[in-house]
Amino acid sequence: MNISEFSKIAGVSKSAVSRYFNDGYLSEEKRAQIEKAIQITGYAPSIAARSVKTRVTKLVGVILPKLSSESCSRITEGIDEVLEAEGYKLILVNTANNPLKEIESLELFRQNRVDGVILLGTVFTELHKSVLKKMHVPVVIVGQRLKGFNCVCHNDEGAAYALTRQMLKNGAKRPAIIGVTPEDKAAGKARLDGFLRALNEFHVATGGKLTEIAQFSMDSGYDHAKHLFSQAGPKPDCLFCATDDIASGAMLYLREQGLRVPEDVMVCGIGDTKIAKNTYCPLTTARLHYKTAGIEAANMILSSIRHGDKIQRTLQLDYDIVERESTKRETV
Amino acid sequence: MNISEFSKIAGVSKSAVSRYFNDGYLSEEKRAQIEKAIQITGYAPSIAARSVKTRVTKLVGVILPKLSSESCSRITEGIDEVLEAEGYKLILVNTANNPLKEIESLELFRQNRVDGVILLGTVFTELHKSVLKKMHVPVVIVGQRLKGFNCVCHNDEGAAYALTRQMLKNGAKRPAIIGVTPEDKAAGKARLDGFLRALNEFHVATGGKLTEIAQFSMDSGYDHAKHLFSQAGPKPDCLFCATDDIASGAMLYLREQGLRVPEDVMVCGIGDTKIAKNTYCPLTTARLHYKTAGIEAANMILSSIRHGDKIQRTLQLDYDIVERESTKRETV
């Protein structure tokens, strides 16, 4: 069923039908006729054909590294909340942590198919930047800051600093970190920087052997805790983890080894995801506002789509420290 | 840049360009010319215009109740894995547990925009069924069974039965349940049925006061545990929860009250999500194969799209019992 056929059934012209589904500008009679015809036929206009003419798709592409991670899904939920209210739908690409797929997807979105792209960023290569520069649709990056682009990001360095400082203040003497790749400027580099800044402030040596680089997962946290605590020499007495998931995995290992949290080892994570409340020793962490980040990113992309904002902006959302038992220690 | 303009730059006809991006029926020379022109111009064909002609969008709609739930995101991940390999993209609708939005989205997808729809189902009303019947594109339902439609679902009743039976076998005498609305035939009704079947088998009375109906969340689990344990009369000594999240919330309450798990109260959940491993007393649960469900649903929709299968099928995936500490009890 197409518009011509339908317009005949409704007894009006094609334009009338088009107007019905668009601006309005229509008499009540025609409107009623069309409505009746819709009841009968179930007609709905083809979005593809409309897009050819109008050049708008009402689609926004969302590229993310791992859909089943709580942070990504909460950001995406925020994005969707705003965009769906404006009649946009999300088209999703899960790159499964494969940077090549990020590039591919950007290329795919480059000229058509979507009105804008939101990229939940991880690692940016030169290739990324060059592809991003060539985009013909607005782009917003979430979770990272990249000069020359619209970004919504967290205060990663500040959160890591505050958490580490807290552990040191509570009496920890020998801090270790399980971070992620510093190629990830936010979750990797910035959080490491924050950790180091606190160490520096407390004049604590930063033993290189006490630095692990993990993947974004519980299992990886477990493995790296094992590695960390299997080394010769004095054991760490506090552990800063780049994410709650890593922290939860590390805690699983500590428990296995009969090491008490926080008495023997303090632990903290970042994110304040669901797991933090539930670990056997409730996890101190920094709440990052994932959903809000999604909402703000959606607002930015909307504004770019509508007004073609040429001036780029970076929005940083702050964290809240959530202190639970995993970093508390009675001062002796 | 459109195909006409581009074909001039490439020095070939529009048809040649179209063939390049489709079947290929093209000489090497022309192919090379086109490739060179692409390098220069960055031309890519408009998907919308293609869809108008071919009537395929290479898009599959996914409707789900809550993106940020681990089960939904894992199912979606499975769907994406299969579909993206076949060149399809996902268009996502997060209904935020609003059944009206399910209907709206189905209507939107009814005639166009997507080649197929995968619905992560919750509660089905008559309206749902009538809208589903009118769909002009293939539909697959995940997580529920609905006669007359393609479904991929779990063995909810069996899992609930096996878990409850386990607790009873381990010596529990006074079982309680925190379920979800029985309008949800899978997570609500079937799991309650399984629970009751086990009680029946062990000749345990099913005190109506020991049945709570919660939402799908940790907080709700907490609240309903509180309600359950605040009642007069003997307290339950084992607690079957419809989901891991509910169980984790309930456990938080028990801990607050100084009730030990499993010594005072056994607890189990369903799903085997990340949280189950991390609760202060590791949670016994039934692993449901979410990602596999997504993969199978994607295969089904692909098959329907391609061969227009008219005969409907229901695929049930079985569970695995994962016994952790929360249901263990030394027999006295």
Next chain:
DNA sequence: CTGAAAGCGCTAACAA
């Protein structure tokens, strides 16, 4: 193997 031309379903400018 190639190009001309018709037409997919829709929107929007224009004339009425």
Next chain:
DNA sequence: TTGTTAGCGCTTTCAG
């Protein structure tokens, strides 16, 4: 207000 008409950018016969 309304209908006619000329495209939007592409695919796909069809004749060469």
